[in-house]
Amino acid sequence: MTKMIQCISPVDGRVYAERPALSLPEAQEMAARARAAQPEWAARPLEERIALVKQGIANLNNMKDQVVEELAWQMGRPTRFGGEFGGVNERSDYMASIAAEALAPTVVEDSNRFKRYIAREPVGVVFIIAPWNYPYLTTVNTLVPALIAGNSVVLKHATQTMLVGERLAEAFHAAGVPADVFQNVYLTHEVTEDLIGARAFNFVNFTGSVGGGANIERAAAGTFTGLGLELGGKDPGYVMDDADLDAAVDSLMDGAMFNAGQCCCGIERIYVHESLYDAFVEKAVAWVKALKLGNPFEPDSTLGPMANKRFAAVVRSQIEEAVAEGAKPLIDPALFPADDGGTYLAPQILVNVNHEMRVMREESFGPVVGIMKVADDDEAIAAMNDSPYGLTCSLWTSDPERAAEIGTQLQTGTIYMNRCDYLDPALCWTGCKDTGRGGSLSVLGYYSVTRPKSYHLKKVTK
Incomplete structure (x- = not known):
């Protein structure tokens, strides 16, 4: 039986939106499409990926009136505050502006004898599990650098702000980001954990409760999947x-x-x-x-x-x-x-x-x-x-x-x-103790969604 995921509006208590969750076979097929689409996306020039991501953010800005209204219905924020566009634009613009430098190889030597350098490669498939409190801001923290770096992205948004993922996918797909490169999905906790445990993803970014973070760690145990966890705070x-x-x-x-x-x-x-x-x-x-x-x-x-x-x-x-x-x-x-x-x-x-x-x-x-x-x-x-x-x-x-x-x-x-x-x-957005581990934004945000690869190229044989 298909499980329906519902957003109950805090404004009046009604069911504001509902969507069917993917079954495990459907979710596995989704993850396979994301993995298959990633190499071609990574092969595109960096400048092209940056331009497409920036256009996606521009498209989102054009949806402002709809987004602000939906946020009020979904999580209760007064419309007078106008959504999250100031922070979304600031963070996206900055991460785009530093991408070339952040992703450039670190050259150790380039002489007539050797070329030695450390390159950065996309990790592959990035899975974002986003929270409801700042649903656009927290998503772009990882979404923007992950796509720019050449990863494919799967987004599972919080039930309370389930329409946010749809708006982001709409904006980015209209910009030209391929549908399989950025997928918005609805998953149950059980299917989510099954996918993580089956190594469907190369990096998981989760923002939420300490208990939720612990569940993610348990699901990823033994898979060597990279994790970024922003959990509780006081x-x-x-x-x-x-x-x-x-x-x-x-x-x-x-x-x-x-x-x-x-x-x-x-x-x-x-x-x-x-x-x-x-x-x-x-x-x-x-x-x-x-x-x-x-x-x-x-x-x-x-x-x-x-x-x-x-x-x-x-x-x-x-x-x-x-x-x-x-x-x-x-x-x-x-x-x-x-x-x-x-x-x-x-x-x-x-x-x-x-x-x-x-x-x-x-x-x-x-x-x-x-x-x-x-x-x-x-x-x-x-x-x-x-x-x-x-x-x-x-x-x-x-x-x-x-x-x-x-x-x-x-x-x-x-x-x-x-x-x-x-x-x-x-600056790196990070925490310690039960707040979690890992970091987003800044140049270190690109390091979270890429891995180093070392090149030792000897130009002579003697």
Whole structure:
């Protein structure tokens, strides 16, 4: 019996879209087509692949109105924010601009006796398992360099944003990328794991939960398939005694609440120097009270529903447990009458929190943040490192040297100073600990989807 995959809209609870999942034989045939199509794609000139990928992104931009509406229905982001095109274009343009240099051979010697160099070859078939929270941005992180480098790509998007893969395939196929070189598919977890275990792919990029990443690793065990895993996060912000208070409040609270808190590198816990703590909390409360929770299609809504009832339920339970354990909530949910006990969830700030509470240790991925007072840098460093995750840290100070020194002591993938919740495509996007392994974007993003091949060419025989 064919399994149907459904997207339940968080806006009104209806089935917004549904598609049949491929059976295992159908999926195996799909993977075989991807493998067969890859060599011819890789044989095309690099400049041609770059041009086709850039045209695919241009085609996607032309779908903006449709994409923004579909995103609101699928995962609840207010239409006023206009989709993800700024980041999609920035990352795609940058990765295209560095492709020739990133993929060029590293020449060790080119003399009358020897030519020695390290070339980079596409790995073959790249499998992207994409998340729903930033469904276009997270996909292009791997899709663009993988195609430019000469790989074929299979995309399995999250059920919650199932139409994103269709739009990407439509845009890239219209640009001239062959249908078998870039395939959008619907797969069950079981078929996905079977394909990985059968070595259908040469590289798997997964963005999602820690449990999901562990399942991918188990499926790939013994296959020697390359893996890139961006998993959970509990990203901290630290406001030092010399910070610009207003800027810190504005950025950190936006980092905590934007997209209903459903951001991979969103701010989930904040540590504030005792000299600024009271003022920071007061301003943070005022900032959150100014939000408007509502239907994402209403122009004044700044906070939409969470993507799924079960995601909101996790956040509600974390807040309830923390309050029962002594935390103090500073936002009255009555200020947000759209909170329906389901996907629409009022934002919350918690104080009197500690690291014994689940809300300060486990990923929330929702519009809640805990704020703690610290006495000095050492206490803040210990608190920020007291987490199973390590994606980003946001440091607020007027002293870059102080920020850099603290950064050397933090267990994380990216250090920000005076900003947060941003990906610089020139820098590697990576994490440590339970956040996962591997990296995307930057020149290292090309290294993830290529393999080195060494050439030792002796020009003489004596």
